[in-house]
Amino acid sequence: MPASRSDARREGSARLGQGFLWNSWYVAAVSGQLAAGELLPRQILGLRVLLGRTPTGEVWALNDRCPHRAVPLSAGRTVRGARGEDLIECPYHGWRFRTDGVCASVPANADPDFTVETIRVSAFRVVETHGLIWIWMTQDRAEPDHPPPVIPGIVGRKPLAVATIAYPVHVDHAILGLVDPAHGPYVHRQWWWRKPTRARVKSKAFVASPLGFTMVGHAPSESGRLYRLLGASPVTEIVFRLPGLRWEHLRLGARSVLALSAMTPVTDHETRMTQIVWSDFGALRFLAPLVRFAVHRFLQEDEVVITAQSRDLKDSPPFLWVGDADQQARWYVQLKREWLASRGEDRAFVNPVKARRLSWSS
Ligand code: FES
Ligand SMILES: [Fe+2]
CATH class of the missing domain: 2.102.10.10 (Rieske [2Fe-2S] iron-sulphur domain)
Known part of the structure; x- marks a missing residue:
């Protein structure tokens, strides 16, 4: 039977919320x-x-x-x-x-x-x-076949801010929230971050990168007031990588800010998110208590909506995937599936992400 349009949109959902990426x-x-x-x-x-x-x-x-x-x-x-x-x-x-x-x-x-x-x-x-x-x-006592990921921009400096929070959902759902560009105006409404008024259309170029995808270097959205405090023409690059890492590397000439979000599954219905910010930007060092406060607020805001979402996830409800705003979520599902398939078939991982531009309004 040919897949219907709505089946196609629900791609991968059967796998969502189940299992872990071992090894x-x-x-x-x-x-x-x-x-x-x-x-x-x-x-x-x-x-x-x-x-x-x-x-x-x-x-x-x-x-x-x-x-x-x-x-x-x-x-x-x-x-x-x-x-x-x-x-x-x-x-x-x-x-x-x-x-x-x-x-x-x-x-x-x-x-x-x-x-x-x-x-x-x-x-x-x-x-x-x-x-x-x-x-x-590992579940099968396998020895590591690769080293831990190297995250550019961490240069042995003490983090500016560290925050951890537990989300009451499977890691897949926590990651969908992590790579979701559309919830910002609704969930994160701090006056210093963005105006809650009009959303703007954004268009960003994405490419495949090791075990994930990268939003290639671009000037961060003008609506981020915090960024404007940092000075002129910053460039930011955002990387997602299996099993659950996302980092945003903001560069201003020789200086940089690196914000890493690391998702670690606790159980199949709980995920610990660790958010770490490093920077050699002098002004940010000075503003460290403010940065820590901001990071905490962000995580708590996500926690409120994810906790609400968790109520019905045990029934594995179908999800709808609409437009480019949900493309990163689709990529995550595809990456996870390919990772499991490549391990299961004992072959090299073939990144399913194809370079393209995504446009959404947020
Ligand atoms: S020594 Fe007896 S339970 Fe640990
Ligand atoms: Fe968020």
């Missing part, structure tokens, strides 16, 4: 959120992860579950081993684990022939780079 790097935390000696429990792609940092600064991540009787290791504490190394001690029977997951001691064991090192908690691969802690999420 991928996700932002587990921002470096500043994890001090040496601290334990940071997180749920990521449904798995319980315990993040920690050794006294010498290395980040580690273990399954947050004691293999003895499933007590969260995050309820325990860190103790110092005989060689000064960090050990994680379970609060129930005091089993201790090294930061690579190998058991170091089972206090109740009186059998001298028992080798405690045969007991292990599974460890996750983690990489800390440019102030971000990336975690490799």
Whole structure:
């Protein structure tokens, strides 16, 4: 039976809101959120992860579950081993684990022939780079086949602002909100951002980029009053990349502002969004408290509407995809589908995005 027009518009919706992209790097935390000696429990792609940092600064991540009787290791504490190394001690029977997951001691064991090192908690691969802690999420113990993404514009500077928020939806729906250009005038109505009056038609060029697409460098929309504070002729480039990263890189001559949004699935109905802003722009450093306030407000505004949306998503209602305003959402669906297909068929990823100009009113 030929697909009807409305079927075509609903392209991909059956897959929406289901599953995760495994064997991928996700932002587990921002470096500043994890001090040496601290334990940071997180749920990521449904798995319980315990993040920690050794006294010498290395980040580690273990399954947050004691293999003895499933007590969260995050309820325990860190103790110092005989060689000064960090050990994680379970609060129930005091089993201790090294930061690579190998058991170091089972206090109740009186059998001298028992080798405690045969007991292990599974460890996750983690990489800390440019102030971000990336975690490799795999279901089949696959080793990373690519490094964490390199995001241009982060040059080791301390972030200007970090904000996290939990959206009560599957990561797919959170991402559709992230790549949606049409909700701004309705959801984000701050006086300093844009006038809530007339929308304007925008036309932007897009190209395929690694695992995603890029809105190529252009002058940011004049309606952004905050941008105008920064000075003349800025150029901004916006990149989306699987599994759930979007960054906006604003350049003013030698200086830049980079705003990264990282979506990390918590469960199949919760997503943590981490928003980080870096800048070497002097005026913005000075305005840091204002920037932090603005970032929080933005995230909260999205949270209000996404929470309202979450009410009926469990029924997987069909979505309508209309015009160029929804094209980035369609691309996300296509990218996800191609990513899953290429992994399933053990072949190279072929980016489904074709360079084109998109026009919408917002
Ligand atoms: S449950 Fe962890 S040591 Fe027994
Ligand atoms: Fe938004």
